[in-house]
Amino acid sequence: MQLLILYAQLIGLVSLGFFASSRIPQLSPHTLGQFLFWIGVPISIIAFLRQADLSGAIWIAPICAWIAILLGAGLAWGWIRLCGNREQGAGSSEQGKRAEGAGEAGGEKRATTNYPLPTTNYQLPTQGSFLLAAMVGNTGYIGFPVALAVVGTQYFGWTLFYDLLGSTLGSYGLGVVLAARFGKGKSDRTSLIQAILVNPALWSMGFGLLFRQVPLPAVAESILSSLGWSVVALSLVLIGMRLQHLKSWRNLPKAAVSLTIKMLIVPLVVGSVLTLCGFTGAPQLAIVLQMAMPPAFATLVIAEAYDLDRDLAVTALALGSASLLLTLPLWLWLFGV
Numbered sequence: 001m002q003l004l005i006l007y008a009q010l011i012g013l014v015s016l017g018f019f020a021s022s023r024i025p026q027l028s029p030h031t032l033g034q035f036l037f038w039i040g041v042p043i044s045i046i047a048f049l050r051q052a053d054l055s056g057a058i059w060i061a062p063i064c065a066w067i068a069i070l071l072g073a074g075l076a077w078g079w080i081r082l083c084g085n086r087e088q089g090a091g092s093s094e095q096g097k098r099a100e101g102a103g104e105a106g107g108e109k110r111a112t113t114n115y116p117l118p119t120t121n122y123q124l125p126t127q128g129s130f131l132l133a134a135m136v137g138n139t140g141y142i143g144f145p146v147a148l149a150v151v152g153t154q155y156f157g158w159t160l161f162y163d164l165l166g167s168t169l170g171s172y173g174l175g176v177v178l179a180a181r182f183g184k185g186k187s188d189r190t191s192l193i194q195a196i197l198v199n200p201a202l203w204s205m206g207f208g209l210l211f212r213q214v215p216l217p218a219v220a221e222s223i224l225s226s227l228g229w230s231v232v233a234l235s236l237v238l239i240g241m242r243l244q245h246l247k248s249w250r251n252l253p254k255a256a257v258s259l260t261i262k263m264l265i266v267p268l269v270v271g272s273v274l275t276l277c278g279f280t281g282a283p284q285l286a287i288v289l290q291m292a293m294p295p296a297f298a299t300l301v302i303a304e305a306y307d308l309d310r311d312l313a314v315t316a317l318a319l320g321s322a323s324l325l326l327t328l329p330l331w332l333w334l335f336g337v
Helices: 002-023 028-050 060-105 124-135 143-150 153-183 189-197 200-211 218-244 252-276 282-291 297-306 310-335
Strands: none
Touching: 002 218, 002 310, 028 153, 028 200, 028 218, 028 297, 060 124, 060 153, 060 252, 060 282, 124 153, 124 252, 124 297, 124 310, 143 153, 143 282, 153 200, 153 282, 153 297, 218 297, 218 310, 252 282, 252 310, 282 310, 297 310
């Protein structure tokens, strides 16, 4: 019932953004994305940190998170390179046929015209969104409720550490570096370091760890928590607004590949390795569930802020969120206790 309620809210808020977007100026999705990146996400991090229980031996969770992030990024980058090599190979074959035909038509005369080889259809902004979708999952806004419903509050700390020290840093640390590189072409080291240092989510995480020790009145605590969950709702509304502005579903094949890496291959590989290492039970299930989450809403927020491929980001988010209903029973069957 909790999962049904969760997805009813998800579908409802996405639908709200979808149908309301037609009456909102075209700039509104971009403006909302900028607001979430610079203000909304930091507030939610501070709010959820205050509710977290950080005790217990849960250091394995962030280690597994970074293994999953790097494995997903590596597989995604390998796929991009493979597609580029295939297209170059096809271009070389076509160029050879043209040269051969020209040679036959001209006798001893050989064609000297050089035909440029085609490049991969994964342009730089698309590569950035593709990598982000395959790297980090929605371990906060969807992962938390799923973990509570499946493994209970006893192992919620594993989920939290996976999110805070894995997905959060992966999204707004490594993810921002990649976004700055592929979205704005910043490849020099100084620019990449600057992209990390000015990232508001990382600063809010450090502030949140200190601020969680400061007692607040019950009313203020409730307001802060409500603000945090309001950011969740706005993120879902933003997805609906971007779905309204999708020109086509031409990115569906790319999104399907990134989701196969993110939601199937990575959890299966890392979960199997944990089993071989003797790490089983509810903690293993909690970790695997976080790996199997759909792409993080942060991928869309970052795509908005750094001008990546927004259509691919939204397609991956929408398709991934729907696919979770199909993949969740698989992980419960393979790794359930």
